[in-house]
Amino acid sequence: MGVACGPAGLVVVDIDAHQVQVPDRGQLLPGIPIPEQVQLDGLVSGFDTLALLAAYRGETSPAQDEHTLRVRTPSGGLHVWYRNPTPSVRYRCSTGSARHTALAWQVDIRAEGGYIVAPGTRTPKGVYRPEGSARRPAVLPEWLQRELRRTQHVIEHKSLVEPVAPAVPAPAHRGGRRAASADRLIDPLIALVAECAAAPEGTGFSEKLNRAAYTAGGLVAAGHLDQAAIRDRLVRVAHYARPWQQSRNEKIVDDALAVGSVRPLHLKGRP
Incomplete structure (x- = not known):
């Protein structure tokens, strides 16, 4: 948990x-x-x-x-x-x-x-x-x-410019209703991560990436997503938004995927 x-x-x-x-x-x-x-x-x-x-x-x-x-x-x-x-x-x-x-x-x-x-x-x-x-x-x-x-851990409040980020497409041909339902849940979360590219800080990047990866971990554990594919997608969008901290991006993704996998996320109407 x-x-x-x-x-x-x-x-x-x-x-x-x-x-x-x-x-x-x-x-x-x-x-x-x-x-x-x-x-x-x-x-x-x-x-x-x-x-x-x-x-x-x-x-x-x-x-x-x-x-x-x-x-x-x-x-x-x-x-x-x-x-x-x-x-x-x-x-x-x-x-x-x-x-x-x-x-x-x-x-x-x-x-x-x-x-x-x-x-x-x-x-x-x-x-x-x-x-x-x-x-x-x-x-x-x-x-x-x-x-x-x-050591600069305090988050300073700054006004943000409304972000304009490119869409992050889901991998094609994952197939089936289960994958489509999972995409509808995970796609908006990944889009929020991509939007963080609009500013170097103050966008809640870590929280948004954590939430996306945590949710993905639950979907993987429930059999709705392929772990390697969703990890690659999360890492790519994280590197797009924060290219200067790639090691940290991968750690956030891996940790949140692991924590999320402890609690499988079964979609409504699915076992």
Whole structure:
């Protein structure tokens, strides 16, 4: 089961533990230079970079925050759930490897426009299990609020020009009423993503792409769409709207497809 972070007032720190090559120290904590005398030999994951950031600020790492809901992921990562104490301030999603907006290497932020897997959810890769005794999100700590603002996670309100975007055609010859019904549901959502090309920010791009991919995941799980075909279509329209963040686009699509697939979306009148 997936939870839409924005409407729920959530800011989730998504700590990854992927076995990948550690980048140059200048890319570990965006905006914070790490002196050469600081030993980084044991740094291998987002747990380490987040602990380093917390140490720089004299704070406890969110991974060790026993006052809020923490959920262990099947891949060994950790989702640390917080409540946004100021609804008028909206935070954007990010990935730890992003060039423009990132908190720390291998640390993602799930907020406005993002989805997070609910604790207790079973997936083909395993179960998302709560860790510790806390079962409710605590208020986002002030130091993290400052860090998110410093790293450009705050969404600034800007007036938008009415977008004019080309239509994004559905693949031909998918055949059958099931595919036609699925197209009628997914096509308007994909068109909204395409319209985001009219402005570089402030269009709700991440939220719209998440919604389209989440819906597509449910349709795939119910057998109404082909996963490879709809993923390709979503990625293409995302790259059209935001060509400078292709890695992030693909992560948004893949994550939302995975979350959506947990809940098959059966069309009305269909099993």
